[in-house]
Amino acid sequence: MPTARGRRWIAHLDMDAFYASVELLRYPELRGLPVVIGGGRRHQPQPQADGTRRFATLDAYAGRGVITTATYAARDHGVHSGMGLMKAAKLCPQAVLLPVDFDQYRRYSRLFKAAVAEVAPVIEDRGIDEIYIDLTDVPGTQDAVGHDPAGGVRGVAQEIRNNVRRLTGLTCSIGVTPNKLLAKIASELDKPDGLTVLTEADIPLRVWPLPVRRINGIGPKAGAKLAALGIATVGEVAAKPRAWLQEHFGRSYGAWLHEAANGRDDRPVVTHSEPVSMSRETTFDRDLHAVHDRAELTAIFDRLCEQVAADLQRKGYAGRTIGIKLRFDDFKTVTRDLTLPTATADFAAIRRAAGACLKRVDLSRRLRLLGVRSGSLVRPQATAPAAARTGRTAAPLADAGPELPLFDDAAPV
Numbered sequence: 001m002p003t004a005r006g007r008r009w010i011a012h013l014d015m016d017a018f019y020a021s022v023e024l025l026r027y028p029e030l031r032g033l034p035v036v037i038g039g040g041r042r043h044q045p046q047p048q049a050d051g052t053r054r055f056a057t058l059d060a061y062a063g064r065g066v067i068t069t070a071t072y073a074a075r076d077h078g079v080h081s082g083m084g085l086m087k088a089a090k091l092c093p094q095a096v097l098l099p100v101d102f103d104q105y106r107r108y109s110r111l112f113k114a115a116v117a118e119v120a121p122v123i124e125d126r127g128i129d130e131i132y133i134d135l136t137d138v139p140g141t142q143d144a145v146g147h148d149p150a151g152g153v154r155g156v157a158q159e160i161r162n163n164v165r166r167l168t169g170l171t172c173s174i175g176v177t178p179n180k181l182l183a184k185i186a187s188e189l190d191k192p193d194g195l196t197v198l199t200e201a202d203i204p205l206r207v208w209p210l211p212v213r214r215i216n217g218i219g220p221k222a223g224a225k226l227a228a229l230g231i232a233t234v235g236e237v238a239a240k241p242r243a244w245l246q247e248h249f250g251r252s253y254g255a256w257l258h259e260a261a262n263g264r265d266d267r268p269v270v271t272h273s274e275p276v277s278m279s280r281e282t283t284f285d286r287d288l289h290a291v292h293d294r295a296e297l298t299a300i301f302d303r304l305c306e307q308v309a310a311d312l313q314r315k316g317y318a319g320r321t322i323g324i325k326l327r328f329d330d331f332k333t334v335t336r337d338l339t340l341p342t343a344t345a346d347f348a349a350i351r352r353a354a355g356a357c358l359k360r361v362d363l364s365r366r367l368r369l370l371g372v373r374s375g376s377l378v379r380p381q382a383t384a385p386a387a388a389r390t391g392r393t394a395a396p397l398a399d400a401g402p403e404l405p406l407f408d409d410a411a412p413v
Contacts, residue, residue: 014129
């Protein structure tokens with residue numbers, strides 16, 4: 001896809017088993033072993049008298065935790081992200097279980113992105129462990145090397161991988177293609193520690209044989225519907241007329257399916273976007289009751305409010321809407337929110353507002369998940385009273401008091 005600037009080159013960089021790889025830097029003796037990340041504080045490695053460490057393993061796990069990520073050695077046993085730890089214990093009981101350390105993962109996320117920016121500064125942040133990079137104008141990417149017309153961009157991508165490894169000690173996989181959709185697919189083709197460069201000419205051989213779910217944007221429902229229609233691969237989608245896809249999937253989504261399956265995507269790399277909300281939540285190892293487990297729930301609630309406040313302050317935002325999320329033992333999920341007169345990033349204000357939301361929920365059933373959210377985010381200089389801007393009166397919190405009691409009005413089981 002040539003442009004006025006030359007051939008368009010977009011890269012997708014995905015860190016390899018990111019959380020697990022960060023932990024292996026800390027615990028190098030675990031390299032090559034099946035390791036899963038997703039435990040709690042009680043699963044911290046224990047130093048031994050001889051200088052070694054004793055690690056928790058899945059065979060001793062009891063609870064409802066979920067795997068955040070796993071090493072490739074663990075994945076060889078069928079273990080993967082999002083799987084319940086109890087199920088994983090049946091597949092790989094000998095796997096080492098480590099607690100999640102988001103502060104450390106965020107640190108390494110900043111480091112790898114800085115390493116990329118030293119080579120290619122036009123970056124779209126897609127999360128803690130992945131980014132898109134526009135390589136089109138990076139010096140050398142338009143050059144051929146010998147008989148390889150993509151040799152220049154291949155060399156730049158390798159330089160990025162080398163820089164990430166040098167500054168972090170971690171490996172990454174990069175897909176380089178004419179657009180974001182193909183780059184996302186390509187970065188998965190040769191994992192881990194892979195570099196894949198594709199052009200439009202490579203689509204029939206490298207992309208069309210893939211299952212339809214490999215296209216980012218084809219979810220479980222669309223995948224199931226395609227399967228019901230006898231379509232399993234990307235190439236089979238590409239072979240269908242646009243009108244046929246629109247007939248079965250609607251005008252907009254059907255047209256997008258046709259474009260995506262044929263490798264067409266003109267979305268730009270977006271270097272800045274404002275977050276809509278920030279939230280923290282946790283799933284309990286056992287169901288907790290508002291009366292019987294009041295102290296534990298209150299401590300968890302306070303910690304979530306502290307984390308949301310810290311996230312807002314670190315990133316320079318304040319929120320006008322504070323909300324909570326609860327999931328009960330029957331898997332029913334309830335949310336409540338409250339709009340404040342002014343935006344805040346203050347822990348005490350967030351706790352009061354979230355506590356007021358909590359008082360609007362029937363807590364007679366046991367809880368399995370609790371979350372706190374801050375929405376309607378603004379920068380501090382834009383925190384004029386909401387009522388002054390919208391004409392609406394926000395709910396007052398003055399009667400909530402500085403230390404709103406929590407979990408004390410629920411009916412006992």
